[in-house]
Amino acid sequence: MASMALFLLILLRSVSPVALRSFPFFPPSAARYSKASQFLNHEECPADDGFCGPSSFVHVAMTLDAHYLRGSIAAIHSILRHTACPDSIFFHFVAATGDEEIPITIRTVFPSIRFLSYRFSDSRIRGLISSSVRSALENPLNYARNYIADLLDPCIRRVIYLDSDVIVVDDIRQLWNSAAAAFSDNPSAAIAAPEYCNANFTRYFTSAFWNGPWKHTFNDRRRKSCYFNTGVMAMDLARWRENEYGLQIERWMEIQKQERIYDLGSLPPFLLVFAGEIEGLDHRWNQHGLGGDMVRGSCRDLHPGPASLLHWSGKGKPWERLDVGEACYIDYLWKMYDLYSPSLFPSFSSIFRGKLWEIALIQTFDW
Numbered sequence: 001m002a003s004m005a006l007f008l009l010i011l012l013r014s015v016s017p018v019a020l021r022s023f024p025f026f027p028p029s030a031a032r033y034s035k036a037s038q039f040l041n042h043e044e045c046p047a048d049d050g051f052c053g054p055s056s057f058v059h060v061a062m063t064l065d066a067h068y069l070r071g072s073i074a075a076i077h078s079i080l081r082h083t084a085c086p087d088s089i090f091f092h093f094v095a096a097t098g099d100e101e102i103p104i105t106i107r108t109v110f111p112s113i114r115f116l117s118y119r120f121s122d123s124r125i126r127g128l129i130s131s132s133v134r135s136a137l138e139n140p141l142n143y144a145r146n147y148i149a150d151l152l153d154p155c156i157r158r159v160i161y162l163d164s165d166v167i168v169v170d171d172i173r174q175l176w177n178s179a180a181a182a183f184s185d186n187p188s189a190a191i192a193a194p195e196y197c198n199a200n201f202t203r204y205f206t207s208a209f210w211n212g213p214w215k216h217t218f219n220d221r222r223r224k225s226c227y228f229n230t231g232v233m234a235m236d237l238a239r240w241r242e243n244e245y246g247l248q249i250e251r252w253m254e255i256q257k258q259e260r261i262y263d264l265g266s267l268p269p270f271l272l273v274f275a276g277e278i279e280g281l282d283h284r285w286n287q288h289g290l291g292g293d294m295v296r297g298s299c300r301d302l303h304p305g306p307a308s309l310l311h312w313s314g315k316g317k318p319w320e321r322l323d324v325g326e327a328c329y330i331d332y333l334w335k336m337y338d339l340y341s342p343s344l345f346p347s348f349s350s351i352f353r354g355k356l357w358e359i360a361l362i363q364t365f366d367w
């Protein structure tokens with residue numbers, strides 16, 4: 001554990017300010033985004049029962065890195081715009097070592113959201129990522145979701161993990177509540193996510209896997225083993241910690257290093273541990289694949305049925321396609337949440353908004 005460092009950005013209105021070092025500079029990335037309007041709770045929202053309280057907060061975890069920052073900001077913006085209780089969302093941002101200024105940028109764009117930020121050192125995961133996976137999936141931050149249960153305070157029992165290439169177009173509290181119902185229906189499930197049982201599950205693993213000593217892995221699962229997308233998951237962190245699922249995932253990654261039992265990156269070890277053991281959620285919470293496949297210029301339509309969360313999984317990201325004038329029609333929906341507004345000469349007022357030196361306080365510790 002010591003290899004991973006956690007830093008808390010205690011910002012303005014989150015928990016008590018333990019912290020210590022003010023950030024000496026204005027992050028250049030902050031000047032490239034407009035500030036979001038302030039989002040306020042409706043009257044019926046739950047009363048604040050504290051960071052660890054059982055009912056007030058919807059906890060949302062996301063990773064942040066320079067490459068996907070524009071997507072993350074749009075995702076956060078979409079969540080805030082569609083929830084009745086934006087002040088009751090508690091974000092947990094995991095940023096890679098070296099990207100420490102990104103949470104400061106988040107603070108300038110969203111001056112009033114509640115969040116903590118955690119630093120993910122990739123030293124632990126580097127040795128576990130096998131060279132066989134394609135390079136786009138090798139970003140160690142892809143594996144940060146394996147460690148959310150370690151990073152977040154043990155008092156946080158449940159979290160929704162979201163990728164950076166999503167937008168949420170319904171109240172995320174509905175997703176939170178359906179996950180809570182799913183977890184209470186099944187006391188052994190640690191993950192709730194939409195499942196896709198029509199996908200050919202066999203092809204997520206190599207013939208070395210299906211012909212090797214692991215071929216019976218899925219035989220005594222609680223339910224049929226189906227594909228699920230790890231970009232949108234509700235996680236029961238208490239059950240995760242109890243069963244040490246992080247170590248189970250690492251064990252499969254060790255096997256992969258020797259034997260090449262799958263071709264993709266961070267997804268297959270999740271399937272190996274959880275397929276057939278998760279609770280299914282409505283498909284409207286992950287309309288995935290909107291990024292299209294590997295072919296340049298390919299656009300995907302929404303799947304039939306309602307959509308509460310749109311996910312540009314796949315190669316094409318909406319911001320990239322918009323920038324080069326090759327947008328798919330669905331990308332214009334994403335654009336409604338985009339706060340990127342690059343300006344060659346950022347104004348002084350934009351630089352000094354937010355009074356960074358007052359709010360950016362940082363504490364770093366190892367564990």
Ligand SMILES: *[C@@H]1O[C@H](CO)[C@@H](O)[C@H](O)[C@H]1NC(C)=O
Pocket residue numbers: 200201202203
């Ligand atoms: C699923 O994929 C495997 C491996 O690619 C293939 O052999 C099998 O025929 C496929 N099954 C179906 C039902 O398409």
